[in-house]
Amino acid sequence: MNEPADGLDVLREILLSQDRETLRALQEELDRLKAQLDDPAALLDRIEPIIGEALARRTRANPQEVADALAPVMADALRRQIEENKDAFVAALVPIIGPLIARAVQEAFQALARRVDERIRRATSIQLIVKRWWARVRGIPPGELVLRDALPWRTIAVFIIDNESGLILAQSYQRQIFDRDPNLTAALLTAIRNFARETFSQFTKKEPGTLYELRVASYIVLMEEGPDFYVAWVGEGVPPTDAHERLQTLLTVLHQQYRRQLRDPAQQEKVQKAIESFLWKLLEEDEEESSQGTSMVGMAVVSAVLVLALSLCGWGVYRLSPRMLAYVLPTTAKHITPTPQAMWTVGVLQEDVTPYRSPDERAERLSHTLLQGSRVRVLDREGKWVHIGYPVEGPFRLEGWIPIQSIRIVSQAP
């Protein structure tokens, strides 16, 4: 009996062992899945990639539908989450929206400062002048002055650009801010201006002398148009209240004196040099201004002019034009007084430099190195290169090209 029983066992083993094995594997799989279902973290690990992909596909196909479906749930969840844990939310959001808020605040301040400027400019009665002057004398700056001091205007560059071709006719730099070649920047500015002007022509009526303003991050480009060319004034901060007038004055002078020469390639280079001294004037006045604070000289002038004005006019409610005011008050309002005599542009080296023979990194270099702090004469500029001569007074013992970032332009010398 034993034998057949053994035989059956063997037979059963043969027939069922595979099934049993499968059953065992299935049971194991079932246990594993159950464990996963019971453990939310493990479950999440599994389905996250799949759901992510499915959602992404769905969102691409029909973004609005997904947004509609998710919005109520998300909003509710977010609200609850914020109520329960405000701090964590703030911590998570600040790095993302912080810079946006900062910029928004900065822009709001600039707008405010401008409104204040505008008000001051309009209300130029003697009383106000006295008030401001008195505030200065007593060392209590009125709020407006504080605002303006907090956000001063710093000129970075001035370009004279041909209205039509967008080519630079003259330029002047405080520092290099553009990655691109200035010629490209000028052409792009012109294209943008053309586009804006033609697109919004029904609003601007293409009036000559319209002031255009372009804002990129903290930089502002003010563009004022003359008949042949326009000025682009690049800076940071709050533009001076009389920016429009200053640019108009500059344009008038340039058009009157240099209109023809600027367009004539044979004269352009020579005229450019002369013009750049006007532009530098704009820059220089800015520099003085930021270092001036409440200067005694300024105050003395205010007092003297004020006394003179009052004695001439008597104590009436007189209104002074903004232009007159600019001469009276040592504010940011400054005027360009072109000096037609030839000027040199002088720069100070910011590092030790070995000049190149031509404006090209591959060009041969001179055998002498000029040391940091040396004063040099600026002869020309081409893109990111400056042509310099040493010593300033000439005759030059050394003449060559250096990268613009190695030099800081300081002033002119007669």
Next chain:
Amino acid sequence: MHRKLFKVCMIGDFAVGKTSLVQRFMYNEFRMDYQATIGVNISKKEVIHPSLPAGRITLIIWDLAGGEPFTPVVEAYYRGAMGALFVADVTRPSTVEHLATYIRDFRSVSPHAQGLILLNKIDLLSSSPTSVDELKAVAESFGMPVYLTSARTGQNVEEAFTALGHRLVEQGAYE
């Protein structure tokens, strides 16, 4: 002294290869995929040739979107240009015919500018030279020098820009 900086425009129907020609000229590269230009692309490139004054001049190239109507914006883009490259696609004869309109509009804004016609994508027509001759005859009737170019192979691209440079300088001498 000669002028050194020149504004030039790339003008012609959409997808004829204006941007590709500029890319080839600027960076010696070519892309098969098409990305329509929106508005205008501006780039700067020096043309270096021993016969030019100081060996080089600089072109500020305004690469305009093709196929746009002649609006005041386009007119403003043409204005002040000293030269233009009118581009057509040899595989689309209509683009050659359309040059007449582009040239007329451009001339109305910048009458003294120099112009060249580029019949582009010549690499695609290598099998049937006869049709090229016909297109070339049409292009020549517009009264400008005609170049057969390929932004893809680079054929005649450098030559065309250099030729424009020469014409600009020659004209500048009589300004």
